Amino acid sequence: MxxxxxxxxxxxxxxxxxxxxxxxxxxxxELTYSVTIHAKEEVxxxxxxxxxxxxxxxxxxxxxxxxxxxxxxxxxxxxEPFGNHFFFVRLEPRATRFEIPVFSCKATIHPYKKGSTPxxxxxPATIEKExxxxxxxxxxxxxxxxxxxxSSSAHETARRIHAHLxxxxxxxxxxxxxxxxxxxxxxxxxxxxxxDSLFVSLCLASGIQARIVSGFFLDREKNNMHAWAEFQDEKxxxxxxxxxxxxxxxxxxxxxxxxxxxxxxxxxQLSQGCDIPIKWNNKIYSAPLLQHPFILGGTxxxxxxxxxxxNIISSQA
Numbered sequence: 001m002x003x004x005x006x007x008x009x010x011x012x013x014x015x016x017x018x019x020x021x022x023x024x025x026x027x028x029x030e031l032t033y034s035v036t037i038h039a040k041e042e043v044x045x046x047x048x049x050x051x052x053x054x055x056x057x058x059x060x061x062x063x064x065x066x067x068x069x070x071x072x073x074x075x076x077x078x079x080e081p082f083g084n085h086f087f088f089v090r091l092e093p094r095a096t097r098f099e100i101p102v103f104s105c106k107a108t109i110h111p112y113k114k115g116s117t118p119x120x121x122x123x124p125a126t127i128e129k130e131x132x133x134x135x136x137x138x139x140x141x142x143x144x145x146x147x148x149x150x151s152s153s154a155h156e157t158a159r160r161i162h163a164h165l166x167x168x169x170x171x172x173x174x175x176x177x178x179x180x181x182x183x184x185x186x187x188x189x190x191x192x193x194x195x196d197s198l199f200v201s202l203c204l205a206s207g208i209q210a211r212i213v214s215g216f217f218l219d220r221e222k223n224n225m226h227a228w229a230e231f232q233d234e235k236x237x238x239x240x241x242x243x244x245x246x247x248x249x250x251x252x253x254x255x256x257x258x259x260x261x262x263x264x265x266x267x268x269q270l271s272q273g274c275d276i277p278i279k280w281n282n283k284i285y286s287a288p289l290l291q292h293p294f295i296l297g298g299t300x301x302x303x304x305x306x307x308x309x310x311n312i313i314s315s316q317a
Contacts, residue, residue, distance in 0.1 A: 008252040016262075022315050023257040023264025024111055029218055030311040031056075031268065032104045035293050038303040039096040048092050051304070052278055053102055054270040054290035055085040056215075061112040062269055067105040082211070082273035086290055088280065099307070106313070109218075109265040111257075115230070115238040131275035133180040133197050133288060136204035140185055145205040154208045158231045158241065161202045162260045165195055165243040166250070176225070176305075178212075178274060178288035192244040193289070196229040197274070199243055203231050213240075214289040215270040217256055218310050225291050225306075226267060228258060268308070 016024055035051065055076065058064045074087040089102070135141055148164050151157045165184075172189030179187070179194030181201035187194070196212045203210035210231040217224045228242040242258030249259070257264025271290035278285040280296050287294040292306045 009250045023266035026110045026316040027265040028108045028313040032309040034099050034101045034307045036099045036305050050296040051089045051293040053087045053293045061110045063108040065106045069103050070101045079276050084271045111265050112240050112263045133178050133274050134201050136201045141201050141205050145202050150206050155233045157206050162241050162243050166247045171244050193227045195244040196227050199229045211272050212274045213272045214291045215268045216308050217267050
């Protein structure tokens with residue numbers, strides 16, 4: 001550890017308190033979301049593809065205006081458990097590599113400490129049901145939740161869980177998909193999604209409602225997919241957390257926003273929840289996250305990546 005690292009976190013927090021970082025202020029962006037498709041075998045695909053592409057929501061902290069969909073034949077749908085809106089897009093076979101524009105919009109994003117109460121809470125069945133990436137009833141998760149310790153308040157219990165992850169889970173080996181909570185327990189390194197899966201499962205195991213949130217960091221030079229999480233406090237408000245970014249900040253490895261109880265205006269939310277049910281042609285598919293397009297069908301020989309072009313219009317005091 002460098003001698004500078006112990007000093008970086010308090011200096012970083014002081015700069016946040018003084019609002020010296022742009023993400024501590026409301027920012028407005030022009031955004032263009034496109035999709036690049038590449039046939040891995042360098043042979044044009046023989047079958048049409050149906051993609052599921054998220055639509056960015058308007059929330060208390062994120063206002064989407066001037067939304068323009070560039071694919072007139074796209075069909076919009078909403079999932080029931082989480083309320084995400086997304087488009088079904090059918091693409092016919094074409095060149096081995098091509099890019100298609102999907103939507104453009106303006107987004108005004110505010111720093112986020114706590115949200116309003118939800119229109120509807122998760123049902124008990126949603127909380128207790130294990131999914132591919134969340135296993136709150138697994139004995140390993142239950143034992144760890146007990147060892148971390150449950151407080152009399154949801155806020156303090158979640159804070160203890162968050163602090164434990166920042167201390168013990170190691171960031172690395174990022175993937176396009178989602179690491180599970182068990183991955184975060186057993187692997188040497190996981191990316192932001194692994195931190196969040198374990199945070200959510202430990203909250204659920206402690207009786208606290210929680211969910212993963214996914215989107216992109218917003219930057220002129222580079223934008224990266226990112227995931228964070230939220231839990232509900234005693235007043236049923238959603239509180240943001242970002243254990244992976246807090247760890248990286250404390251190590252002096254990033255200047256992005258994100259810690260327990262705060263995320264800045266430097267990110268775009270695309271969806272919430274994980275293992276999102278997608279109903280299509282009388283079948284139910286499960287999308288780990290809605291960030292990159294999710295493929296319905298296809299041969300497995302396609303490489304698909306989302307591109308988000310960002311232009312910062314204004315930053316308000």
